[in-house]
Amino acid sequence: MKVLFNNLARQWDVIKDEVKPRLDLLFEQSNFIGGAPVDQFEENFAKYIGTKYGIGTSNGTDALKISLEALNVESPCGVIIPANTFVATVLAITYLCKLKADIQLIDCDEYFQIDTKLLEKCLKENRNKWKSCVIIPVHLFGHPADIRRIVELASEYDCKILEDSSQAHGALVDGKKVGSFGDISAFSLYPGKNLGAAGDAGIITTDNEELYQKCKSLRNYGSSKKYFYDFKGYNHRLDTIQAIIVDEKLKHLDKWNNMRIEVAKKISDLMKDIDQVITPKLAPYAEKNVFHIYAICIKNRDELQKYLNENGIQTVIHYPIPIQKTKPFSYLDHFNNENTIRFADEMLSLPIHPYLEDKEIEYITTTINNFFK
Numbered sequence: 001m002k003v004l005f006n007n008l009a010r011q012w013d014v015i016k017d018e019v020k021p022r023l024d025l026l027f028e029q030s031n032f033i034g035g036a037p038v039d040q041f042e043e044n045f046a047k048y049i050g051t052k053y054g055i056g057t058s059n060g061t062d063a064l065k066i067s068l069e070a071l072n073v074e075s076p077c078g079v080i081i082p083a084n085t086f087v088a089t090v091l092a093i094t095y096l097c098k099l100k101a102d103i104q105l106i107d108c109d110e111y112f113q114i115d116t117k118l119l120e121k122c123l124k125e126n127r128n129k130w131k132s133c134v135i136i137p138v139h140l141f142g143h144p145a146d147i148r149r150i151v152e153l154a155s156e157y158d159c160k161i162l163e164d165s166s167q168a169h170g171a172l173v174d175g176k177k178v179g180s181f182g183d184i185s186a187f188s189l190y191p192g193k194n195l196g197a198a199g200d201a202g203i204i205t206t207d208n209e210e211l212y213q214k215c216k217s218l219r220n221y222g223s224s225k226k227y228f229y230d231f232k233g234y235n236h237r238l239d240t241i242q243a244i245i246v247d248e249k250l251k252h253l254d255k256w257n258n259m260r261i262e263v264a265k266k267i268s269d270l271m272k273d274i275d276q277v278i279t280p281k282l283a284p285y286a287e288k289n290v291f292h293i294y295a296i297c298i299k300n301r302d303e304l305q306k307y308l309n310e311n312g313i314q315t316v317i318h319y320p321i322p323i324q325k326t327k328p329f330s331y332l333d334h335f336n337n338e339n340t341i342r343f344a345d346e347m348l349s350l351p352i353h354p355y356l357e358d359k360e361i362e363y364i365t366t367t368i369n370n371f372f373k
């Protein structure tokens with residue numbers, strides 16, 4: 001049997017009858033940049049997350065970049081991010097040449113999220129060195145970071161919060177969606193995300209009107225009125241075709257997230273007797289993990305991955321090289337980040353998507369059981 005890591009074609013089957021007429025209309029009208037589909041998606045997504053505004057962007061990295069620039073913080077600025085994240089989080093900071101950013105990488109807790117005790121220590125030791133500070137928590141793998149505590153610390157130490165919610169569309173803390181806690185939040189809509197386009201796409205959410213206006217200009221050459229420029233911006237607009245696709249998918253997001261949770265529960269139940277495998281748990285500070293990724297921890301990870309591959313089961317490692325060990329960011333290695341380094345050797349992401357079938361789940365877990373026999 002072959003088990004794919006993700007299966008986006010099954011989502012297309014669900015939305016295609018709704019998407020096709022909207023695409024037909026778009027091509028007939030040929031209004032390919034911006035327009036009603038982008039406005040409509042921005043409004044629907046902001047409503048879904050529980051913020052006043054949504055600003056569609058070209059991708060998640062650009063959403064992070066524009067959001068950070070819109071915050072307009074003074075240099076020198078401390079920018080604090082989790083060590084255990086995708087490289088785009090740190091890349092976005094370094095694109096802002098005029099921001100003298102002192103980037104701090106904070107280790108993760110057992111739920112793979114930024115460790116708020118270490119975050120507090122970092123703020124205590126460094127905050128008075130900086131004129132401003134931005135905390136970028138990442139809700140990794142679909143599991144919320146301890147955002148309540150982060151909001152408290154940001155208020156105590158006068159920091160802005162830019163949530164990187166790229167992996168957690170629909171995840172909850174105390175009944176509120178992630179992406180609605182910080183000053184501003186960036187989402188990737190990369191195809192494999194819980195809400196994924198048919199290409200690159202992203203969106204920013206915020207309650208702050210000034211940030212909203214600034215982000216809208218920044219993504220459109222720095223212009224709020226055609227041919228008038230307030231500052232230097234970018235071409236980082238959300239593609240209209242992608243807006244139609246994610247707008248239709250948004251209607252199914254809660255259902256698909258709940259299906260992912262069911263799949264994760266079944267996989268965890270079927271592996272509960274394998275002592276060597278640590279399955280993902282929900283942190284006491286979180287309410288709903290939407291399982292963008294289902295990552296297990298295991299000592300002989302590479303051998304298991306090879307075995308699963310030989311048996312037709314696709315897996316991925318998120319992420320094999322911690323940021324501080326990558327070539328462009330090796331200069332950031334000023335913390336031990338023990339958990340992040342260990343997880344890079346032990347984590348293995350198993351297939352997860354809403355349409356993973358029971359027979360596929362059984363095949364994955366039986367194969368893992370066989371590996372240990």
Ligand SMILES: Cc1ncc(COP(=O)(O)O)c(C=O)c1O
Binds near residue numbers: 059061085202
């Ligand atoms: C945590 C995180 N941040 C940022 C990004 C960047 O998003 P994109 O690939 O859409 O630029 C991604 C995903 O790719 C991500 O997983």
